[in-house]
Amino acid sequence: KNEVEQSPQNLTAQEGEFITINCSYSVGISALHWLQQHPGGGIVSLFMLSSGKKKHGRLIATINIQEKHSSLHITASHPRDSAVYICAVAIFYGQNFVFGPGTRLSVLP
Amino acid sequence: DTGVSQDPRHKITKRGQNVTFRCDPISEHNRLYWYRQTLGQGPEFLTYFQNEAQLEKSRLLSDRFSAERPKGSFSTLEIQRTEQGDSAMYLCASSPRDRLYEQYFGPGTRLTVT
Numbered sequence: 001k002n003e004v005e006q007s008p009q010n011l012t013a014q015e016g017e018f019i020t021i022n023c024s025y026s027v028g029i030s031a032l033h034w035l036q037q038h039p040g041g042g043i044v045s046l047f048m049l050s051s052g053k054k055k056h057g058r059l060i061a062t063i064n065i066q067e068k069h070s071s072l073h074i075t076a077s078h079p080r081d082s083a084v085y086i087c088a089v090a091i092f093y094g095q096n097f098v099f100g101p102g103t104r105l106s107v108l109p
Numbered sequence: 110d111t112g113v114s115q116d117p118r119h120k121i122t123k124r125g126q127n128v129t130f131r132c133d134p135i136s137e138h139n140r141l142y143w144y145r146q147t148l149g150q151g152p153e154f155l156t157y158f159q160n161e162a163q164l165e166k167s168r169l170l171s172d173r174f175s176a177e178r179p180k181g182s183f184s185t186l187e188i189q190r191t192e193q194g195d196s197a198m199y200l201c202a203s204s205p206r207d208r209l210y211e212q213y214f215g216p217g218t219r220l221t222v223t
Contacts (some may be wrong), residue, residue: 004151031210043152043200043214086151090210096142096165097212099151 003027004100012106019074021103023087026068033097034061034072035086043086046072056062077107111135111213115201121221122191129187130218134203142212143176144200145169152200158184191222194219 004025013019023032028083034046045062047054049070054061058077063070087100114133122128134141139160144152157165162182170176172205173191178184188195198219202212 033210033212035214038218042216043202045212045214048211088151088212096154096157097152099144099153101149101151 002101003091003098004087004089006085006103008103009101010106012102012108013077015078015107017077017107019077019081019105019107020088021071021072021085022037023072023100023103024068025087025089026093027069027089027098027100029065029068029089030092031090032063032070033088033090035088035099036068037084037086037102039083044090046085074105079107079109082106113213115199115218116213117176117218118216119219119221121223124191124222126191127187127189128191129185129198130158130199130220130221131185132185132201133183134201135205135213136182137205138203138213139181139206140204141205142202143184143186144179144202146198146200146217147196149207155186155199184217187222191220196220196222 007022031045031050037042037043049063060073084102084104086102088097116131141158142154146152158178161178163190173189176186198217200217201215201218
């Protein structure tokens with residue numbers, strides 16, 4: 001069983017739709033990142049969370065430490081949101097991150 | 110900050126050749142990480158430096174792989190006797206000393222072994 005799982009694996013949405021991507025993990029963590037990766041490989045960190053909720057523009061990230069679960073929401077989705085979204089956790093006492101497999105999002109105009 | 114940079118961005122090599130990649134972290138970031146990402150998968154940890162010291166290595170890092178960060182600034186990752194299974198995106202990230210668990214990623218080096 002992978003330490004970090006994401007659902008769905010693939011997601012196709014129409015422009016304007018509300019999107020939710022889920023991440024669950026099985027280890028104790030110090031922090032969780034949501035990352036965005038566009039075709040071509042570059043990774044951008046969207047959020048770092050250790051509790052609660054964060055909002056940046058149309059993006060919202062939440063984390064429930066007790067349930068070991070995080071969600072990334074995109075409101076009013078746009079084709080430029082099309083990318084792979086990756087959940088990554090910093091494990092307690094570890095110095096590195098464990099990454100989920102990613103969710104490939106396509107937003108159609 | 111100019112961000113994390115990696116060079117080259119793409120490398121095509123024949124099986125059996127050696128390749129070397131370079132990563133320049135954000136200046137004054139003391140931690141530097143190397144990851145490997147194969148198609149359709151999330152990145153996997155390879156190794157980690159704090160300043161010039163290599164503190165952790167994954168079992169994925171076979172003896173054909175070596176990484177250095179000689180002066181605590183840029184880092185190199187060398188793969189000797191490349192195999193087709195080494196084809197992947199190699200990502201570098203750096204973290205500041207005062208903000209644990211933040212990571213800033215470079216654009217990656219895509220390696221294709223033919």
